Amino acid sequence: MNKVSYFYLLLLLTCFVPHAVNAQTAANGGSLLGTSTPAVSTYTENKVHEGKVNKNKYLKYQKLLVLNSLVNDQKKQIQSMQDKIENSNGLNFAVWTGILLASVAVILTVLGIVMALFSFLGYKKMINSAQDAATKISTEKAPVVTESVLLKLIDQGNFYAVIFSVVQKVTYRGIEFSSGDMLEDNKQEGVE
Numbered sequence: 001m002n003k004v005s006y007f008y009l010l011l012l013l014t015c016f017v018p019h020a021v022n023a024q025t026a027a028n029g030g031s032l033l034g035t036s037t038p039a040v041s042t043y044t045e046n047k048v049h050e051g052k053v054n055k056n057k058y059l060k061y062q063k064l065l066v067l068n069s070l071v072n073d074q075k076k077q078i079q080s081m082q083d084k085i086e087n088s089n090g091l092n093f094a095v096w097t098g099i100l101l102a103s104v105a106v107i108l109t110v111l112g113i114v115m116a117l118f119s120f121l122g123y124k125k126m127i128n129s130a131q132d133a134a135t136k137i138s139t140e141k142a143p144v145v146t147e148s149v150l151l152k153l154i155d156q157g158n159f160y161a162v163i164f165s166v167v168q169k170v171t172y173r174g175i176e177f178s179s180g181d182m183l184e185d186n187k188q189e190g191v192e
Contacts, residue, residue, distance in 0.1 A: 008071070008075070011071065
């Protein structure tokens with residue numbers, strides 16, 4: 001409030017000081033302050049001079065009234081602006097932006113916590129369901145599928161070499177021989 005009152009004081013001084021100096025010089029007959037003025041010799045000159053002074057005073061008075069009304073209008077405008085500032089609730093764009101950003105941060109935090117809780121529960125449920133499915137498949141479907149695949153491969157003749165080597169290992173139990181010798185001897189005996 002002090003700034004406003006200093007502004008008014010400055011405004012009033014800039015308006016009234018030039019008029020006061022002009023009034024003083026007019027009263028001294030156009031001479032500067034502190035200088036002596038010649039005495040008016042005749043009565044008519046005094047009356048003319050007084051008429052001019054009165055006219056100047058009236059014009060200055062009119063100017064002062066106009067300036068005073070301008071100052072009063074400015075005071076009213078300043079007061080209305082101060083009332084608007086004081087009566088505003090402070091919720092401007094910056095405040096709304098801050099509130100919205102804070103609420104988004106809170107919402108995202110809550111959603112993150114909820115998702116973390118569901119992920120723990122979902123992980124346990126997923127592990128349990130995977131174990132149940134693996135047990136069900138291994139006990140019900142795996143033997144049937146394995147048997148059918150093995151029978152198909154045996155019918156195609158893919159396992160003769162493997163079966164023959166396993167039978168030899170079981171039959172001879174650690175006796176070493178070259179596998180080619182055994183087969184050649186069996187073929188020669190059957191030919192003769």
